[in-house]
Amino acid sequence: MTADPKGVLTGVHFLDGDHAACEGALAAGCRFVSGYPITPSTEVVERFAQRIPMVGGVFIQMEDELAASITMLGAVWGGKKVMTVTSGPGLSLMMEHLGLAYITEAPCVFIDVQRGGPSTGLPTLPAQADMMQVKWGSHGDYEIIALVPDSPQECFDLTIKAFNLAEQWRVPVFLMMDEVVGHMTERVVIPEASAIEITERRWTKKAPGEYRPFDACADGVPAMAKAGDGHRIHVTGLTHDERGWPALTPKSQDKLIRRLTNKIRDNADALADIREDQCEGADVIVVSYGITSRVASSAVLQARAQGLKVGHARLVVAWPFPTTRIAYLATQCRAMVVPELNLGQMVHEVSRAVAGKVPVRLVDHAGGTVHDPKVILDCILGAAR
Amino acid sequence: MASTGIRIGGLGGQGVILSGIILGKAASIFDGKNATLIQAFGPEARGSACSAQVTIADAPVAYPYVQNPDVLVVMSSDAYTQFIPTLKADGLLLYEEELVTPKDLPPGVKAYGIPATRIAEELGRRLVLNIVMVGFFAGVTGVVSLVAAEKALLSSVPKGTESLNLNAFRRGYEHGRSLVGAA
Amino acid sequence: MSETTLNDDQDLSGLPLVDNPVMPYLRQERIPHIWCPGCGIGTTVNCFTRALEEAALDLDKVAIVSGIGCTGRVAGYLNLDSFHTTHGRAIPFATGLKLANPDLNVVVYSGDGDLFAIGGNHFMHAARRNMDLLVVCVNNFTYGMTGGQVAPTTPIGATQTTMPFGNFENPASLPFLADAAGATFVARWTVFHVRQLTRCFKEALGKKGFRFIEIMAPCPTLFLRRNRLGDGVDMVRQYKERSVLRNGADTKEVAVGMEGDIVVGTFVDRERPTWLEAMNSHFSSVLGDRYRTYGG
Structure with a gap:
């Protein structure tokens, strides 16, 4: 709709x-x-x-x-x-x-x-x-x-x-x-x-008595009801079964928590949104996100002006982390550079995905402003050597 | 690809940020260019010093800050002192001449002053000082077009104040045009 | 209530089985409940369900919200739309539920530790705003589920696991807090007063605004035994002997201790606009036709 x-x-x-x-x-x-x-x-x-x-x-x-x-x-x-x-x-x-x-x-x-x-x-x-x-x-x-x-x-x-x-x-x-x-x-x-496309809430079509609030559909996601619809739902922060009732056993914990995490983990590739710019054939790929991607892109342009083959991959979806795609990009370059406004967070995910195939260099920053693009440029130049 | 970095500095209450908004809107909505406005946000921005950074460019703006402005617009002597060292060597200084005395001006810098406070007072509202400065900027630099700047202005000021603000803008614009010798 | 009904030694095995009238209000598959023998929470639930029946409400439009703790489990047993939330946050959850769907009659049902220690700030603000909620506090003077720690209601002198030498902290007087914060209805009963409590529930369910009912209830396992106060029956007997009915009492004067009077009754009953009524009337007056009156 x-x-x-x-x-x-x-x-x-x-x-x-x-x-x-x-x-x-x-x-x-x-x-x-x-x-x-x-x-x-x-x-x-x-x-x-x-x-x-x-x-x-x-x-x-x-x-x-x-x-x-x-x-x-x-x-x-x-x-x-x-x-x-x-x-x-x-x-x-x-x-x-x-x-x-x-x-x-x-x-x-x-x-x-x-x-x-x-x-x-x-x-x-x-x-x-x-x-x-x-x-x-x-x-x-x-x-x-x-x-x-x-x-x-x-x-x-x-x-x-x-x-x-x-x-x-x-x-x-x-x-x-x-x-x-x-x-x-x-x-x-x-x-x-x-x-503007809008995703509507997935309301249950089942009748009161037949509806089980946490009984998942094929994609792992249950249909919803709201209070006042006559379903007499129970919603709890305790581990629960398909009826929504507390079920405090290792078995029900395993079933519920795996279903919840798999909703996202199994669809991580489909959820990924990476904006790639000249990554194919690049010697160095800069992986960035948020405001840092804009700062990094000015560094990338300067590096290209110096004749380097530099790609830029911007994460629009940071979680779930696009492990598959980053692992692939690691096979296409000689080094990766990760600038972020912290002392190293998403770089750990990049490193995990890269799994040692190429060096991953962090350009860290304790925050308070954005990077000086020159610092990112220097790291790109160093990585290209 | 042209890109102009602008720093506007003044005091809280002078309408520094609104000046930046009008320039940014003029460029990005009515001139078909790109503009990014950053406002100094911090304890220092409350009450006393206040500043805005505007980048106006043909291409999308990547790095959002203006480290070394091409144009510095100042409405207080503090802002002048604080930002003049950041102005590019061949940069342009636009200043309110009753509030700012440009001491130790770097040699390559071109400077133009305007009695914006007096003009605003003549128009009946000292508050429109910032709009006089916006007009002055447009007149001297041409970085935003007259048509775009006026549209941006009219869409940014409170209803009922349009003609006052438009007069303020035009006085500043004309003053600017006359200083740079335009017809 | 007669003395004989307090005797738990009777042999009931020869009596015919009859359906308990509260059963339709409970999720029967979830019974037995987790509460200890002699606990007062079940008695309050019994009274609440009878009040639901007498009030003849559309039960599809009654929702119950609990926090964490022994009383927090009430939501799970009632056959209503029910929400078992996080510790201390039943009131703000209920606030969102009520504002999103104002047709619901939303009841918060939780314990003294949940509502007044970790959740005290929310209680104060919901009362101040006159959020349209009925808040029921089963006050057993202790943290039951975690093993008998000192609560904001624990009387001075009572021993608790985290006050092993006796409590020296001044306890809160819940009706006084509710009154001062702006609640429109404030009452207190004990689990001895089952008929009065049922009537009180029914009355409060029919009113609007931030309504508060404190119910004193025994925790035999962790409060009574540790303080040598006997069992649940002994405590109910104390409630009977110590309680003094004083409707309209000044809430400054209804604090309870280990001994002395337990003042019960309806202390506050007043009207003022609920948060939603205030929002709608204010925006209508200042925004006129531009305002889209909110009804859910």
Whole structure:
């Protein structure tokens, strides 16, 4: 189906990433946001609070991020498309409810506008230091989807994609922005509602009594019901069976947790979105994501100007990590360079995929600003030697 | 492929960021170019110093920051002191001449001043100082077209203030054109 | 209630089997429940289900939300749309559920540790906002499921595993907190008062706004035994002897200790707009026709 025109601000705009992400959420059909202010993400909820009364829906500023993240989950079972928005310290508080969202298969979107950490760190300055936290920060085994925009236009586009993937797979989906992308203003084109594809929630067609809320369809994803539909569903954060009832045995744990993780793991190749530029035949391939990909691309252009064969692979989907494709690219080059605004996070995934076939060089940065392109260029030159 | 890096500096409340928005919009929405606006965001941006960086280019903008601007626009002496060392050796300085005295100007830099505060006051609202500066920028540099800048301006200012702002813009624009000797 | 009904030594084996009237309200396949003999939680559930029956509500539109702990398991046993959430966060979950679908009658049913220690902040803010929820707290003065640790309700002097030499922390008076935070309905009963409690549930289910019912209940395994207070029956006898009915009592004066009066009754019953009513009326007045009135 296509987007509800009520939420779509069709036109050409000059927006920052935070505002664009909010418009993406409205276009995607998000009608419920529970948030808590935190720099540099606050503009997303400020805009939502401004816009939603005229679109039809609810914004509520909760008392903390624990509340914001679980109020959102309550609204899922009330039937809404939902989102919450935060940055590092708030994300840390939301980790328990990431787990609850995951185990209860609640479709929802978390926007994380990354800033320097740990702790209060650099509230107004960028980093890409939460990339591992979203994947590993909640306890237990889990898989999420994380999209990484590098422009306000992508903040709009990928927020819609995040909502669609959340509905398709019934997993929490992250939009991993950073302070630069969040506060960078550029042209954002919002198409007509009829040109925006929306994935609807997969409601059960079964009658009360026949419906089992966690009985998966062939793709591993169960159909949903909401409270008030007459199904008398039970939803618990405990390990549960197909009926949703607590089932606290190793066998039921194995069955449930494998199904949940396999929804994503088995589809990792299909979910991958890598934008490759001149990777075939390259001597060095730069693997980057988010704002760093824009900084890296200026370094790549300079390296090419010096006659080097340099490819650039930008991860638009960081999780699930595109292991297959990165492993293939490693067979096509002599070295890989991974710049990121942290002291080494996704580089570990690259190295795992490359499995020693070629050297992988990290261009790290503790955060607070973006790399100087020259530092990335130097690493490319060094790797090419 | 042309690319112009612009730094606009001033004080909080002067409308520095809005100036950047109007330039960015003019270029990216109405002139068919690409523009990226970055605003200085930090404790230093609250209350006192405030700055915006705008890159206007024919090709998509990769690196988003303006490390060494081609054009520096300043509306406070602090901003001048802070950013003049970053201006390119053959760069262009545009300054509010009652608020900024360009001391120790690097030799290769071309500098143009405008009494933007006085012009704004003449128009009845000191607040439109920033719009005078935007017009001045357009008039001196031609980096954004007159038509695009006016459209961007009209889509960015509060309803009911359009003619005031348009007058402010045109005064700045004309002043700029006269300084660079345009007809 | 007569003394004889408190005697658990009766031989019932010769009596004919009859269907328990609360069974349709329970997920029978999930029985037996996890609660200890003498625990008061089941009694509260019994009263709640009878109130559901008497209130003649559309049960498809009643949802129950629990946190974590012994009382947190109530959601799983009731044959309603039910949500067993994370520790302390039943109220914000219920907030989202109610706001997303305002047609639901949403009940939060949880324990004192869950609602008032880890979840205390949410309680305060939901009451302040007048979120349209009925919040039921089964107060057994301890953390039962984790083995009898000190709770924000534990009276001074009571021994708990993490207060091995007796509690020296001042406990919270839950009705006082609820009143001060802005709840529109505040009542307290004990599991001795089954008829009054049933009536109270029914009354509260029919009202709007942030409604709070505290129910004192024995935890024989971890609170009573450790403090040499006997078994569940002994405690219910204490509730009977110590309770004093005082409707409209000043909530400043209803704190409970190891001894002394237990003031019961309806302390607060007032009306003010719920969060959603306030949002709709405010936006309608300031935004006029531009506002899309929200109904779910």
